[in-house]
Amino acid sequence: MAAFGTAAGRSLQGRGGSPGFGLTLYAVLAVVIMYLDQRQHYLEQARYVLQAAAYPVQLAVSSPPTAWRWLRESLRTRQTLEATIAQLRAHQRDLEILSMRYEALARENGELRGLREALPPVADRWLPAEIVNVQLSSLRQRLLIDRGASNGVFRGQTVLDDKGLIGQTTHVGPWSAEVILITDPEHAVPVRIERTGLRTIAVGAGDASSLALPYLPSNADIRSGDLLVTSGLGGVFPEGYPVARVTEVHRDAVQPLAQVRAAPLAHVNTDTEVMLVWFRPDHPAAPKSAGAAVDLRAGSAKLQPQSVAPRPQPAQPETAPRAGPAAQPPAAKRPEARPSAAQPTPGEPQPAAAQPPPAAQPPGEQPPPPGQSPPGQSPPGEPPPGDQPPPAAQPQSAPPQPPAQGRP
Amino acid sequence: MTSAGFRVRMIFTAFAALILAVLPLPRWLDVLRPPFLVLTVLYWSVNAPRAGGIALGFFCGLALDVFQGPVLGEHALALVLLSYIGVREHQRIRSKPAVQQSLIVWAALIFYEFVLFAIDGWTGHPVTSPLRWVHTFTGALVWPPAAAILSYSEGRYS
Numbered sequence: 427m428a429a430f431g432t433a434a435g436r437s438l439q440g441r442g443g444s445p446g447f448g449l450t451l452y453a454v455l456a457v458v459i460m461y462l463d464q465r466q467h468y469l470e471q472a473r474y475v476l477q478a479a480a481y482p483v484q485l486a487v488s489s490p491p492t493a494w495r496w497l498r499e500s501l502r503t504r505q506t507l508e509a510t511i512a513q514l515r516a517h518q519r520d521l522e523i524l525s526m527r528y529e530a531l532a533r534e535n536g537e538l539r540g541l542r543e544a545l546p547p548v549a550d551r552w553l554p555a556e557i558v559n560v561q562l563s564s565l566r567q568r569l570l571i572d573r574g575a576s577n578g579v580f581r582g583q584t585v586l587d588d589k590g591l592i593g594q595t596t597h598v599g600p601w602s603a604e605v606i607l608i609t610d611p612e613h614a615v616p617v618r619i620e621r622t623g624l625r626t627i628a629v630g631a632g633d634a635s636s637l638a639l640p641y642l643p644s645n646a647d648i649r650s651g652d653l654l655v656t657s658g659l660g661g662v663f664p665e666g667y668p669v670a671r672v673t674e675v676h677r678d679a680v681q682p683l684a685q686v687r688a689a690p691l692a693h694v695n696t697d698t699e700v701m702l703v704w705f706r707p708d709h710p711a712a713p714k715s716a717g718a719a720v721d722l723r724a725g726s727a728k729l730q731p732q733s734v735a736p737r738p739q740p741a742q743p744e745t746a747p748r749a750g751p752a753a754q755p756p757a758a759k760r761p762e763a764r765p766s767a768a769q770p771t772p773g774e775p776q777p778a779a780a781q782p783p784p785a786a787q788p789p790g791e792q793p794p795p796p797g798q799s800p801p802g803q804s805p806p807g808e809p810p811p812g813d814q815p816p817p818a819a820q821p822q823s824a825p826p827q828p829p830a831q832g833r834p
Numbered sequence: 835m836t837s838a839g840f841r842v843r844m845i846f847t848a849f850a851a852l853i854l855a856v857l858p859l860p861r862w863l864d865v866l867r868p869p870f871l872v873l874t875v876l877y878w879s880v881n882a883p884r885a886g887g888i889a890l891g892f893f894c895g896l897a898l899d900v901f902q903g904p905v906l907g908e909h910a911l912a913l914v915l916l917s918y919i920g921v922r923e924h925q926r927i928r929s930k931p932a933v934q935q936s937l938i939v940w941a942a943l944i945f946y947e948f949v950l951f952a953i954d955g956w957t958g959h960p961v962t963s964p965l966r967w968v969h970t971f972t973g974a975l976v977w978p979p980a981a982a983i984l985s986y987s988e989g990r991y992s
Binding site: 477 | 856857897907915
């Protein structure tokens with residue numbers, strides 16, 4: 427406000443000079459702020475404070491819709507409520523039946539993978555968050571949620587709803603956080619086609635109902651209805667969470683790349699509540715940032731290649747973003763410790779799993795140029811699950827064979 | 835009116851416009867939403883050129899950046915440039931009839947959006963959808979009534 431004083435106190439009668447001064451001052455200030463924010467990331471603290479200051483306004487602004495929702499909720503009739511309860515009961519019963527054998531299956535799966543005991547689920551704890559404000563324009567697809575650093579929320583945290591992946595947090599304030607949706611044009615999720623194991627990137631298309639998969643060669647094995655799950659590459663999202671379902675595959679004989687669209691499973695534009703998830707950092711399927719990968723190398727006494735099965739652990743290759751061949755395959759974390767061979771040998775049994783990283787730079791990941799053979803893309807390290815055979819093959823048994831896609 | 839009186843009104847109306855600008859709206863309406871805060875800044879820099887329109891532009895832009903900017907300082911720069919134009923040309927703009935003012939505002943909004951577009955491109959958040967230009971039209975259409983409301987808040991002095 428002091429600035430207002432200085433600018434207003436001056437006489438601007440002889441125009442030109444003074445507004446020019448104000449222009450220069452503030453324009454330079456704005457450019458400096460932009461530079462610091464964009465290139466140096468010095469302004470995290472300032473952003474944190476500004477986000478805290480903005481939160482009351484955002485709350486106030488979103489209060490009319492909230493009040494309306496509350497009003498509608500409280501005016502529901504008894505019949506509607508009873509119907510809802512019955513529906514939820516039925517749903518819960520179905521879920522319980524589905525999960526009845528979960529324990530047994532988890533142990534069995536662990537044994538098949540050569541582990542002494544089943545791994546705990548990768549999600550450690552989760553926290554529901556209310557959506558306070560929504561921006562769904564073609565330029566930005568963001569949410570504001572009512573949980574922030576005071577709840578332990580951190581930057582780059584995974585956000586889910588009950589159907590699938592929604593996005594990740596970008597700016598975290600003390601009591602609020604901004605979530606960038608997977609449909610934001612600036613956002614890209616590394617995904618895997620669940621049926622074939624083929625990995626690619628799903629980029630937001632700027633509208634709440636579609637994702638684009640721009641990097642698939644036109645002979646890629648993908649068809650409408652395929653489920654996309656997170657591949658675990660990129661170091662943000664853990665492996666295996668559902669993202670989207672392919673809705674449209676357009677192949678043009680002339681074009682080297684297929685045009686593929688997918689619809690996100692999460693109800694991006696109708697949700698009122700989302701889930702923030704914390705993952706067990708030591709779980710093999712957990713996302714690991716580049717920094718974490720370094721830690722892995724340091725603390726690797728525990729990280730051993732698996733002794734029993736020559737086959738790479740499924741799900742592992744994904745983790746280390748660009749740790750490159752030299753890095754200890756993070757996958758290697760197994761209970762049984764086999765001291766020696768571990769560290770510097772990214773070459774042997776495990777390695778099959780370690781290979782993918784080179785191909786796995788975060789954003790650009792495999793933009794398979796037309797000429798490059800897709801095999802690099804659906805690499806040998808790919809988790810056994812249904813390697814090639816289109817009919818989702820038997821997971822555990824099939825030896826990984828090079829994907830059969832020919833070149834264009 | 836004194837500069838102080840102006841400043842109180844400026845801050846008050848700018849705050850109201852900021853709320854209108856960040857109010858959640860359904861998507862089709864959101865595309866059409868006129869840039870209320872930009873119009874307010876433009877109005878004050880044209881009608882109260884001595885009260886510090888450029889500073890107002892800067893702080894309003896910063897507020898917009900906090901709410902919806904990919905980079906801090908982006909809207910601030912665009913609004914500073916816009917309010918500079920407003921302050922510099924205030925006599926020429928003020929003396930025009932409403933329709934011509936609307937056309938000038940339209941041109942100014944296109945300039946504003948172009949600055950944003952350019953900064954988006956430089957900072958690596960390019961959004962090329964033509965929808966981003968729609969609100970320049972609605973902004974120009976809304977200008978006469980908005981200016982009338984703001985001049986009412988001004989109390990028709992000056």
